Amino acid sequence: MSTGNEVMHDGVMSTGEDARIFPDVEACIDCGGCVVSCKRTWDVPRDEQRISIATMLEGQEAASGLNASSGKAIGQGESPGETAVPMQCYHCSNAPCVSVCPTDSLISKENGFVRVRDDLCIGCQYCLSACPFGAPQFPDEDSGVANLVGSGGTMDKCTMCEERQDVGKGPACAEECATDAILVGTPAQISDELDNRDSGTFFNDVAMDIIFGDDASEFQ
Amino acid sequence: MSNLDHGKFTRVTTLFHSLLGLDVFLLFFTGYAIMFNDELWWMLTLMGGASGVTAIHRITGIGLVALVVFWITLQLISSTGRSNFSKILPAKDDIDAFIQDVQFVLGRADERHPSARQFAGYKADEVPLLSYIGKGVVAIFSIELTLLAISGLLIWSKTGLAAMFQTKAAAMAFVTFHGLLGVIMLMGVMFHIFEHGMHPAFYPVETKAFIPRSMVPEHHGDDDEEPDTTGIERLSLSPSWRTVSTVFGAMTVIGIVSVLVGSIFDEGYPVPRELAIGGGPSSILLTVGINLGMIVLGVGLVLSMYGNVLRIRWEQQLEQEREPTTAADGGEPQTDGGRPDAGDSEN
Ligand code: SF4
């Protein structure tokens, strides 16, 4: 259990079915640990990454009194100042990528994971246009048929380490994160943890609805 | 000249029609294999799986753009092109005819406009060769093809498009637009195939789009006088027409409805899930229906090839009819009518 002074490694609260992944932007220090652990775990090609850290308003200070509270600042309509957001696939409840994929190669599984079926993907990149979080990657863009006709190659994205979760481990990025900025658990667990830490959610209502669906109400 | 001398188009136009047909059919087969991949899984497999299909779709897409550019250039630089172009532009007459026909359907006019009676045994001086219906078909197809080509090129690179418009929504809007246009176009093409393949007078294929007007004689009469009739009474209805056209008509309707329903029910492209009313492609009926639609397209492809075979036969027949004159240098035509038939002509 988390106590006030012992938050380390409490990021992974539960795994497997219904587990969600969500960032605590207050905790992220842009160290790149998640990126490295993901690449190392899944042999992600050199120029690709399944998780990236988007740094916003780099070098800027937040509105007064809110420098370490980006989420709150956003909620109050103030500038959050420099904020690092770990971005990967959030395995959305209302996944727009699944909705637009013409070949049904993207599926929302019963257990909540959004998977891409490689053999069906035609590299049309519709998912890339639909995903609000920039999750879909196209590592094979320049090889084979994709190179000839200019299609995208097969899509690749964060799997939330489904295989690791199946055996009770957390996603590599979340396990590795030194500041527990990547939270894994049920929506209720994540929302409680964010409350405990007094961190905001950072994403707006539209994004929260996409990611959590009906469970978005947990975060209000 | 009667309307049954149905040579409407120039040689280039008839050739263009065949090439365009072939290209568009390929675009449809690949596009639909992508869009209805559950229902048309066999098509996807036949065309080399997921990556093969996209490759063919993109290559034929470029082919379409090339054809369209060629066509527009031709219209602009050749005088025949320019005069043909002005002929297919809608005129006041066409609007009148359209209005009268709508009134007729609503019971407010006594008869249809002469333009709409093209095939009812009227002669060319009574009925315009190119009715508003023909012009409408040309206009609709041209506009749709242009929009399909433009939206297709735009969504070629989704990242480029998103960057250009500074929003991903723009990219998705074009994607959806392209898909919906494809659905509408497919319905039009299926109807076009039915209309021109199953016409009672010309079944199984209306040859006017295949036999250039330069090869069509002025009229069917044996003497030089303007014939009294159009010759329609001399055509006999093919015995199989009724059955075939009923079956094919049913397939066309079922195909059109299924594709429409499929694109609304099948969540995803081109109708986003938020707007889709159904629950996925599990329905066997839908699978059968969409496949029937594809068979209609397949028949269209066969008819298009058959039209070209007919043109070649027609050319050969014209060749043979010219032979008696060459035989006049001492040889003897072998039939008393002066027209040897195919079996008689040696070397
Ligand atoms: S929309 Fe993006 S973040 Fe959401 S499930 Fe799809 S790829 Fe993942």
Ligand code: SF4
């Ligand atoms: S790129 Fe692949 S996964 Fe993405 S929408 Fe296209 S087919 Fe689906």
